[in-house]
Amino acid sequence: MKTYLRFLWRCFRLSFMGDGRYYAWMFLLTVVVLFGINAYCKQVVQGLGTTGMTDQVSWGFYIANFTFLVGMAAAAVMLVIPVYIFRNRELHDLVIFGELFAVAAIVMAMLFVLVDLGRPDRFHHLLLRFNFPVSMLTWDVLVLNGYLLLNLHICGYLVYCAYRRREPSRAFYIPFVFVAIVWAISIHTVTAFLYSGLGGRPFWNSAVVAPRFLASAFAAGPAFLILTLSVLARFTSYPVTPKAFLTLRTVVTVSLAINMFLLGSEAFTEFYTDSAHGASAHYLFLGLHGHVALVPWIWSAIALNMAALVLLFTPWTRRLSVLQAACAMLIVGIWIEKGMGMIVPAFVPTPLGEIVEYRPTLNETLVTAGIWAGGLLLYTILVRVTVPVLSGRLTEDQDFSVALGNESGALAGIGSHGTANR
Amino acid sequence: MTDLRIHDGPSHVPAPDPGEPALTRRSFLRTGAAAVGGMAALAAALSPLRELSSSDLPNLDQFLQKHYKEMTPDQMERALERIRAQVEERYRVRPHLRDLKPMDGVEFVYALNLSRCIGCRKCVHACVAENNQSRSPEIQYIRVIEMPRGTLDLEQGNHRYDHPTVPDANHFYLPVQCHQCANPPCVKVCPVEATWQESDGITVIDYDWCIGCRYCEAACPYWARRFNFTEPSLPREQLNPNMAYLSNRPRDKGVMEKCHFCLHRTREGRMPACVEICPTGARKFGNVLDPDSEVSQILRSKRVFVLKEEVGTLPRFFYYFDERYPNSLDPEAIEIARRLEREEGAQYGALPGSSGPNRDFVASAVAARWDAPFLPGASTIDGGAA
Numbered sequence: 160m161k162t163y164l165r166f167l168w169r170c171f172r173l174s175f176m177g178d179g180r181y182y183a184w185m186f187l188l189t190v191v192v193l194f195g196i197n198a199y200c201k202q203v204v205q206g207l208g209t210t211g212m213t214d215q216v217s218w219g220f221y222i223a224n225f226t227f228l229v230g231m232a233a234a235a236v237m238l239v240i241p242v243y244i245f246r247n248r249e250l251h252d253l254v255i256f257g258e259l260f261a262v263a264a265i266v267m268a269m270l271f272v273l274v275d276l277g278r279p280d281r282f283h284h285l286l287l288r289f290n291f292p293v294s295m296l297t298w299d300v301l302v303l304n305g306y307l308l309l310n311l312h313i314c315g316y317l318v319y320c321a322y323r324r325r326e327p328s329r330a331f332y333i334p335f336v337f338v339a340i341v342w343a344i345s346i347h348t349v350t351a352f353l354y355s356g357l358g359g360r361p362f363w364n365s366a367v368v369a370p371r372f373l374a375s376a377f378a379a380g381p382a383f384l385i386l387t388l389s390v391l392a393r394f395t396s397y398p399v400t401p402k403a404f405l406t407l408r409t410v411v412t413v414s415l416a417i418n419m420f421l422l423g424s425e426a427f428t429e430f431y432t433d434s435a436h437g438a439s440a441h442y443l444f445l446g447l448h449g450h451v452a453l454v455p456w457i458w459s460a461i462a463l464n465m466a467a468l469v470l471l472f473t474p475w476t477r478r479l480s481v482l483q484a485a486c487a488m489l490i491v492g493i494w495i496e497k498g499m500g501m502i503v504p505a506f507v508p509t510p511l512g513e514i515v516e517y518r519p520t521l522n523e524t525l526v527t528a529g530i531w532a533g534g535l536l537l538y539t540i541l542v543r544v545t546v547p548v549l550s551g552r553l554t555e556d557q558d559f560s561v562a563l564g565n566e567s568g569a570l571a572g573i574g575s576h577g578t579a580n581r
Numbered sequence: 582m583t584d585l586r587i588h589d590g591p592s593h594v595p596a597p598d599p600g601e602p603a604l605t606r607r608s609f610l611r612t613g614a615a616a617v618g619g620m621a622a623l624a625a626a627l628s629p630l631r632e633l634s635s636s637d638l639p640n641l642d643q644f645l646q647k648h649y650k651e652m653t654p655d656q657m658e659r660a661l662e663r664i665r666a667q668v669e670e671r672y673r674v675r676p677h678l679r680d681l682k683p684m685d686g687v688e689f690v691y692a693l694n695l696s697r698c699i700g701c702r703k704c705v706h707a708c709v710a711e712n713n714q715s716r717s718p719e720i721q722y723i724r725v726i727e728m729p730r731g732t733l734d735l736e737q738g739n740h741r742y743d744h745p746t747v748p749d750a751n752h753f754y755l756p757v758q759c760h761q762c763a764n765p766p767c768v769k770v771c772p773v774e775a776t777w778q779e780s781d782g783i784t785v786i787d788y789d790w791c792i793g794c795r796y797c798e799a800a801c802p803y804w805a806r807r808f809n810f811t812e813p814s815l816p817r818e819q820l821n822p823n824m825a826y827l828s829n830r831p832r833d834k835g836v837m838e839k840c841h842f843c844l845h846r847t848r849e850g851r852m853p854a855c856v857e858i859c860p861t862g863a864r865k866f867g868n869v870l871d872p873d874s875e876v877s878q879i880l881r882s883k884r885v886f887v888l889k890e891e892v893g894t895l896p897r898f899f900y901y902f903d904e905r906y907p908n909s910l911d912p913e914a915i916e917i918a919r920r921l922e923r924e925e926g927a928q929y930g931a932l933p934g935s936s937g938p939n940r941d942f943v944a945s946a947v948a949a950r951w952d953a954p955f956l957p958g959a960s961t962i963d964g965g966a967a
């Protein structure tokens with residue numbers, strides 16, 4: 160127990176240590192978080208009227224980001240599956256970074272739900288009268304919390320074992336890894352059912368929503384991990400092999416292609432049939448009666464995704480810089496497609512045929528940015544602490560300064576380490 | 582099967598002293614300064630909270646109050662007393678507040694004669710006055726849609742019709758409010774059971790239990806629910822002191838509300854405010870379990886229909902056309918409209934305040950669908966039932 164507390168304390172101290180760039184990055188994130196907190200306090204005082212939401216468009220930016228992040232969290236398993244099912248050893252040390260990201264993404268997703276509530280002070284009502292299993296929202300609460308715990312357990316256990324220089328006992332984590340794989344699919348499926356189960360919203364009431372959610376998540380999540388790993392490769396001594404990038408690239412390419420296919424099927428059904436039910440899709444892609452707020456968004460999303468897809472199919476993305484660019488493009492593309500492109504049009508026109516457009520306000524945007532910065536802050540700290548532990552520079556029997564000392568040395572030898580210290 | 586081996590670190594670095602490096606005086610000062618700066622920034626970020634008024638925070642009783650269905654009669658009395666005191670403090674009126682239960686052998690049903698409705702929106706305003714909705718922004722439970730003749734496609738309706746006189750000869754008027762569905766999706770989705778259907782068919786909301794997630798608002802196919810995006814504002818002199826726990830007691834910011842068939846009236850045998858005010862008698866309300874009630878007779882003898890039958894929510898709100906004069910509204914109803922204009926000098930077609938927070942970018946409504954040509958005479962519902 161004492162050892163464990165000392166481990167936590169060392170992790171805590173470590174999270175405040177780094178070089179100038181680390182401090183600058185953390186300082187920037189902290190400032191954005193503070194702006195977000197400030198904006199949220201205003202929202203608490205004045206009510207959700209500080210957002211762009213109305214009775215007509217009653218969910219907006221917050222729920223859009225929530226949806227996107229649940230997908231990102233689910234996608235962490237796309238690293239785990241190749242390792243355990245296909246026995247791909249290139250990735251197996253990197254799994255932990257995916258799971259750490261899942262932790263950060265789930266925390267962000269839950270914060271987005273929290274800030275969307277009109278009465279956060281009554282959050283405990285969820286514990287007192289839980290409309291399970293009828294309400295899909297209660298399913299979501301359960302699976303998200305379960306997923307958070309699973310991932311915390313897996314990463315926490317492995318990292319702590321590395322710290323103690325113990326061989327992790329398989330019985331303690333392998334079963335959880337398999338549960339987590341199934342669970343990851345469930346979190347995003349349940350989130351899709353949240354929307355597709357509503358008969359009064361034809362735009363959502365489609366069986367393709369859940370598969371589309373999964374496909375887009377399995378593209379955006381690993382793309383984010385590619386970016387994380389390239390940061391790690393650049394700034395730390397942590398070994399990331401080119402083959403790991405290539406495996407992830409394959410996952411991203413296939414998922415993105417499936418996602419574009421599903422989007423196309425959806426668009427075909429809506430437009431070829433051309434029934435009155437297609438009004439929301441019409442609004443999204445072409446605008447409705449001169450209301451075109453979402454049209455530029457969705458077309459830029461499609462352009463970004465298509466460009467990324469083309470790039471991924473070419474050998475250019477074997478170069479890391481091009482691969483990074485493609486990943487960044489598709490992350491933004493999918494963020495738009497699933498956020499503004501999936502949540503908002505279902506409300507336009509309203510079930511009574513009224514058209515009211517939605518535009519996020521500054522305050523709402525600041526809250527959103529604050530949550531994102533908070534999540535990145537959390538993820539940075541988690542990675543910051545994990546890297547020295549996993550590479551054996553922070554262990555129980557070592558002096559604390561070893562963890563620090565090597566860091567600056569590592570920064571000097573960018574990338575050159577590769578697999579050297581294996 | 583591989584496993585996660587993560588001990589690939591450098592072979593043992595000798596570690597003679599596992600102690601932590603001591604804090605030097607300088608680093609201590611630096612850490613201290615950073616901590617102070619951080620706290621100051623956090624305090625600045627939190628400063629808007631100073632404007633929270635005491636009424637924004639739930640008092641302890643309210644915080645500990647149980648769900649409506651779990652309260653004992655004693656606890657309910659305590660809750661009612663707390664609300665009375667709060668209303669009195671805020672509006673200087675002692676309300677007549679009670680908890681009214683559904684009556685046995687009663688299931689309420691609404692029927693609306695579309696041939697008589699002239700679109701005057703008197704029901705909209707009577708409802709706001711009766712049910713203590715926020716006046717600014719004004720929350721309205723009833724939406725009257727001006728529909729071109731020959732269609733029931735809601736996307737062709739106009740929500741913001743604004744003429745000096747109604748009815749317009751080429752349109753009919755379709756008022757929509759909560760349909761008190763027998764299979765209500767809004768109830769299904771609520772994560773905390775803050776909304777449920779009572780035995781007389783009314784779907785109610787416990788305003789003290791709702792957490793404001795707005796899932797029900799997304800689920801309702803009739804756009805019947807309204808959310809308090811801001812602190813509701815209700816001038817003292819406009820408060821209706823006749824109130825019930827589940828109906829028109831004043832609401833807080835951040836909770837959902839909607840039409841409840843005026844249960845503080847109807848559970849005592851009176852008519853809803855919208856039925857009482859309607860100048861043409863287009864609105865009919867009553868107990869469908871009583872075969873002699875007017876609504877029972879209408880359901881038996883008129884060609885009633887429900888909106889969006891395909892979504893399967895089984896509304897208790899029926900519409901019918903009762904048209905003796907196929908190409909115009911009922912002349913008798915039009916006569917009533919003209920008389921009202923003469924006698925009260927009011928312009929009944931004028932647009933009332935909008936529902937929901939005012940937004941400058943609130944768009945105007947649909948005039949016609951984007952492609953389908955309007956087919957005159959394609960009406961499927963109209964028909965003489967003289």
Ligand code: SF4
Pocket residue numbers: 758759760761762765766767768784800801802803804805806839894
């Ligand atoms: S009309 Fe809407 S709010 Fe009313 S009972 Fe039906 S689903 Fe619920």
Ligand code: SF4
Pocket residue numbers: 770771772773774775776786790791792793794795796797798836837
């Ligand atoms: S807004 Fe209130 S009533 Fe509606 S689903 Fe959420 S908690 Fe239930």
